[in-house]
Amino acid sequence: MQEDLLEFSDTWHNIPTSIEKLGGIWLVRAGRNVAKPNYEVGPKQIEHYGLHFIVSGRIRLEYEGEAVDLQKGDLFCLMPNLTYRYYVLSVERLKMIWLTLNGPQTPLLLAGCGLSKAKPYSRNHMDLAVRSMLNKIEDSLWERKVHVLSRNSMLLKLFVLLECEVGGGGDLNYGHKENWVNEAVEFFQFHYTEQLSIERVARMIGVHRSHFTLTFTQRIGMSPQQYVQRLRMDRAKKLLYDQSLMVSEISLTVGYPDLYSFSRAFKKHTGCSPSEYRLNVNGCGTGEPVDLNDLAN
Known part of the structure; x- marks a missing residue:
């Protein structure tokens, strides 16, 4: 020293x-x-x-x-x-x-x-x-x-x-802050392409599943499941602009196990199939993707 x-x-x-x-x-x-x-x-x-x-x-x-x-x-x-x-x-x-x-x-x-x-x-x-x-x-x-x-x-x-x-x-730690809903939103934005269990996410955040779903829905305006689907659909819409990507590739990219389940969910969400949306992006359903970051504020 x-x-x-x-x-x-x-x-x-x-x-x-x-x-x-x-x-x-x-x-x-x-x-x-x-x-x-x-x-x-x-x-x-x-x-x-x-x-x-x-x-x-x-x-x-x-x-x-x-x-x-x-x-x-x-x-x-x-x-x-x-x-x-x-x-x-x-x-x-x-x-x-x-x-x-x-x-x-x-x-x-x-x-x-x-x-x-x-x-x-x-x-x-x-x-x-x-x-x-x-x-x-x-x-x-x-x-x-x-x-x-x-x-x-x-x-x-x-x-x-x-x-x-x-x-x-x-x-x-999750679940110890008043803004845990924002943390849940961020979690979904990172992991929406994975197979998510709402109960598991709620447990990780540190709140009961029913409280998680109710509070999330009140704050965001849609359920956690709907929010995840919205994230997937918005990502899919952006990917459909790229003509080099096959629809089957897009379905796996956004978290669906097969083309059929993706096409069915996409048509229910937008009113047209992925192929139809690609041909005429603004011609059916909701059109342009929504900025979901605004929903968490």
Whole structure:
């Protein structure tokens, strides 16, 4: 460890790769320290997210006119562009591990751990599993031989452990947000070509099937089954513009098991067969596809 006036510390610096930046969260730097009795940081601001784990000792964290005393097992996060200050409180030697993070997923992952600008700390959050994962991350940084994907995998596993510790699920789980209908809409838009069970989707979202169907229908204006069929039909209409595609190929592409079931559903929906629609796109049924994104708003 390097010694200065306030602490003994090791610091690791990163130049994020393009793969890391596309992943949504990445390490900017990381470190560990053993503080001296006069240890004090700030008041200052940082540009990134500074997630700190207290291994031993006690500190006082001051932020936005608030102050809180933290100790071994607690964690706190320095939020970007907010003024903070923290310093040693106890005779016991203060030891910390910190991860400086950036990326668009970072605030969401921190929120899942119960950390926000209004409350940037959490108590009794560092159990044995969290400490073990922190040790693995530390080892990977100082070795410098660990693949970037392996390092990012460990970082995400750390957040899984932190999320489980608060028992929340928070923004990271389906069914815990008021806008779960929008999440269901997004799920259908991703997976409408697959054989979907509404009961299974409702279970994944985290609500009862009957409540799922009723609420979805009230919000979207059609049942989940009708919504999925509408997605399939709108996709089929677009594909029918491409004269090089066989109708049988289109039927499989949009999720029907065979040409007959697709043709029957298409004619019921539009008033004409797929072949007739292809010959005269605006001559039957509903014509142009509907933008279903508007229905979820």
